[in-house]
Amino acid sequence: MTSSKPSASFRAAADRCLTVVLVGAAAIAGGLVLWIVLFIARESMPALLSIAPWRFATDASWHPQDGLFKITPMVAATLAISLVAMCLAAPLGIATAMFSSFFAPARIAGLLRRWIEILAGIPSVVYGLWGLTVLVPRIAAIQAPGLGLLAASLVLALMILPTVALTAEAALRSVDEDLLRGAAALGLDRTGTALHVALPAAKNGIFAGLVLATARALGETMAVLMVAGNVVQMPGSLFDSIRPLTANIALEMGYATADHRSVLFASGLALMLMVGLLVALSTMSSPEATDG
Amino acid sequence: MTTQLSPPAIAETQTPDSVSTPDWAFRATDLRIAYEGKTVLQDVDLNIARRRITALIGPSGCGKTTFLQSLNRLTDMIPRCTVDGSLLLSEQVFKEQGFGDLDLGSPELDVVRLRRRVGMIFQRPNPFPLSIRRNLELPLREHGVKDPELLRRRIEKSLRDVGLWDEVADRLEQTATALSGGQQQRLCLARALVLEPEILLMDEPTSALDPLAAAVVEDLIQSLRDRYTIVIVTHNLAQARRLADDVAVFWVREGTGRVIETGTVAQIFDRPQDPDTEAYVRGLRG
Ligand SMILES: Nc1ncnc2c1ncn2[C@@H]1O[C@H](COP(=O)(O)OP(=O)(O)OP(=O)(O)O)[C@@H](O)[C@H]1O
Ligand SMILES: [Mg+2]
Numbered sequence: 001m002t003s004s005k006p007s008a009s010f011r012a013a014a015d016r017c018l019t020v021v022l023v024g025a026a027a028i029a030g031g032l033v034l035w036i037v038l039f040i041a042r043e044s045m046p047a048l049l050s051i052a053p054w055r056f057a058t059d060a061s062w063h064p065q066d067g068l069f070k071i072t073p074m075v076a077a078t079l080a081i082s083l084v085a086m087c088l089a090a091p092l093g094i095a096t097a098m099f100s101s102f103f104a105p106a107r108i109a110g111l112l113r114r115w116i117e118i119l120a121g122i123p124s125v126v127y128g129l130w131g132l133t134v135l136v137p138r139i140a141a142i143q144a145p146g147l148g149l150l151a152a153s154l155v156l157a158l159m160i161l162p163t164v165a166l167t168a169e170a171a172l173r174s175v176d177e178d179l180l181r182g183a184a185a186l187g188l189d190r191t192g193t194a195l196h197v198a199l200p201a202a203k204n205g206i207f208a209g210l211v212l213a214t215a216r217a218l219g220e221t222m223a224v225l226m227v228a229g230n231v232v233q234m235p236g237s238l239f240d241s242i243r244p245l246t247a248n249i250a251l252e253m254g255y256a257t258a259d260h261r262s263v264l265f266a267s268g269l270a271l272m273l274m275v276g277l278l279v280a281l282s283t284m285s286s287p288e289a290t291d292g
Numbered sequence: 293m294t295t296q297l298s299p300p301a302i303a304e305t306q307t308p309d310s311v312s313t314p315d316w317a318f319r320a321t322d323l324r325i326a327y328e329g330k331t332v333l334q335d336v337d338l339n340i341a342r343r344r345i346t347a348l349i350g351p352s353g354c355g356k357t358t359f360l361q362s363l364n365r366l367t368d369m370i371p372r373c374t375v376d377g378s379l380l381l382s383e384q385v386f387k388e389q390g391f392g393d394l395d396l397g398s399p400e401l402d403v404v405r406l407r408r409r410v411g412m413i414f415q416r417p418n419p420f421p422l423s424i425r426r427n428l429e430l431p432l433r434e435h436g437v438k439d440p441e442l443l444r445r446r447i448e449k450s451l452r453d454v455g456l457w458d459e460v461a462d463r464l465e466q467t468a469t470a471l472s473g474g475q476q477q478r479l480c481l482a483r484a485l486v487l488e489p490e491i492l493l494m495d496e497p498t499s500a501l502d503p504l505a506a507a508v509v510e511d512l513i514q515s516l517r518d519r520y521t522i523v524i525v526t527h528n529l530a531q532a533r534r535l536a537d538d539v540a541v542f543w544v545r546e547g548t549g550r551v552i553e554t555g556t557v558a559q560i561f562d563r564p565q566d567p568d569t570e571a572y573v574r575g576l577r578g
Binding site for chain 2: 184
């Protein structure tokens with residue numbers, strides 16, 4: 001045949017070629033992640049082997065130079081900061097998304113979205129600076145020193161707000177048009193439709209966004225380090241200075257050696273586990289969330 | 293159907309027991325609908341009779357859905373969709389009389405009041421992603437029904453009306469999206485019926501269902517005959533013939549949709565006047 005179309009065998013070869021390239025790319029991406037995990041695991045090994053695991057909780061304090069490795073206050077600090085930040089960012093972010101997808105005029109909604117995208121692009125060190133110079137003095141006026149759980153949570157909340165708002169907005173926007181028309185045809189007003197139809201329909205996507213934001217909160221280092229005060233102690237009140245795991249790694253890695261260094265890697269591993277667990281939990285709890 | 297040529301009387305000046313009240317539910321006069329300035333439907337003069345089933349038929353893209361959506365003002369949801377001309381909803385369809393016919397073109401129209409009397413069923417079943425019970429409770433609550441006992445009774449009644457009660461009575465709290473397509477469509481019908489409307493608009497309500505489920509839904513529509521005013525869009529001519537009392541044929545002429553012929557089901561299918569109608573109902577064109 002003198003057809004100008006490529007022959008079947010040529011197309012099959014092209015298919016094979018592309019498949020090889022794509023599989024290769026996927027393998028590199030997956031391999032890199034695995035490599036990082038394995039590397040961190042290997043570096044944590046000495047600590048995990050030579051220090052009995054319960055000592056991370058039962059040691060008297062965190063004095064790694066003296067062989068005391070109590071990390072539970074820092075785990076608690078990480079969890080507390082992330083929790084308070086999520087409690088602030090989740091309702092605010094979801095409310096913002098609801099406003100811009102159902103109540104705001106199109107122009108305002110567009111501006112709002114642009115604005116939030118900008119918020120998402122601000123480097124974390126800038127948030128830290130802002131927290132340090134604006135938030136901390138104001139919190140200190142209520143109760144010294146100002147550096148601590150509240151400051152860190154507020155800064156963190158602001159940082160993860162765009163993640164929550166943008167993912168929630170995307171989820172709300174992708175709610176089936178037929179559902180919204182069905183709601184309108186039943187005489188539901190905007191509020192009823194938004195709250196009782198769109199929100200339940202978008203809940204998987206919103207939930208996925210919350211998980212993403214929590215993961216980000218757990219791992220955020222710089223901004224938190226700048227305003228948390230970094231005293232190793234169990235968080236007791238909103239005004240306590242605390243040191244989250246991430247800040248601890250960043251602060252001490254420069255000079256840590258031997259077991260100390262290895263424990264820092266182990267706490268990195270612990271952070272990864274927390275995030276991994278969170279993601280696993282979220283996929284388990286909502287099997288239909290694959291599209292979110 | 294379009295024999296009343298005089299402009300519709302304004303009911304405010306009539307006595308409620310007036311014997312001359314025309315038995316129509318909707319009356320469109322010189323209706324024109326445009327999307328983004330482009331007219332897709334024009335010169336529509338159509339009376340839709342009360343307590344009868346009117347089928348809207350015609351080839352794809354001739355404006356049947358557009359017209360149907362203007363009847364409950366769902367066209368409001370489409371940006372840059374404009375409706376001109378006169379479209380009235382008879383005051384007869386309201387429980388409380390004496391307010392006059394409802395001008396569906398009025399910007400001050402209370403669409404919530406309108407949509408309580410005019411329910412709609414869509415082509416693709418669209419139950420809310422909530423429990424079966426919540427699907428029915430939500431519209432009731434939105435319209436002010438709060439009493440738990442009343443809610444329960446009306447939910448049960450509407451589910452019985454669509455023959456779904458025995459199938460779902462023991463799993464009312466399960467999510468509605470887990471039902472089969474046919475069950476979902478019947479739930480959507482129940483959801484419309486639960487508000488006790490007078491009129492039901494249906495846009496190809498059985499076309500997304502398998503033949504068995506479609507037959508069940510069609511039987512259900514038959515069972516609503518005489519109690520409701522039903523306007524149904526269908527591409528299934530056999531279905532139109534089985535269900536309809538009256539038929540309106542939509543057709544694109546000179547680039548815009550129009551109603552080319554109206555009449556009883558016998559007139560349209562057995563003695564069509566318009567050559568396009570004749571070809572269409574014989575399955576030769578469209
Ligand atoms: N949202 C919209 N914006 C612009 N044009 C539209 C819109 N909806 C429909 N139209 C156009 O209006 C015309 C009538 O559409 P409509 O959906 O009412 O036809 P229909 O008779 O219901 O067709 P079908 O039988 O395929 O459902 C079509 O030309 C369509 O392209
Ligand atoms: Mg249509």
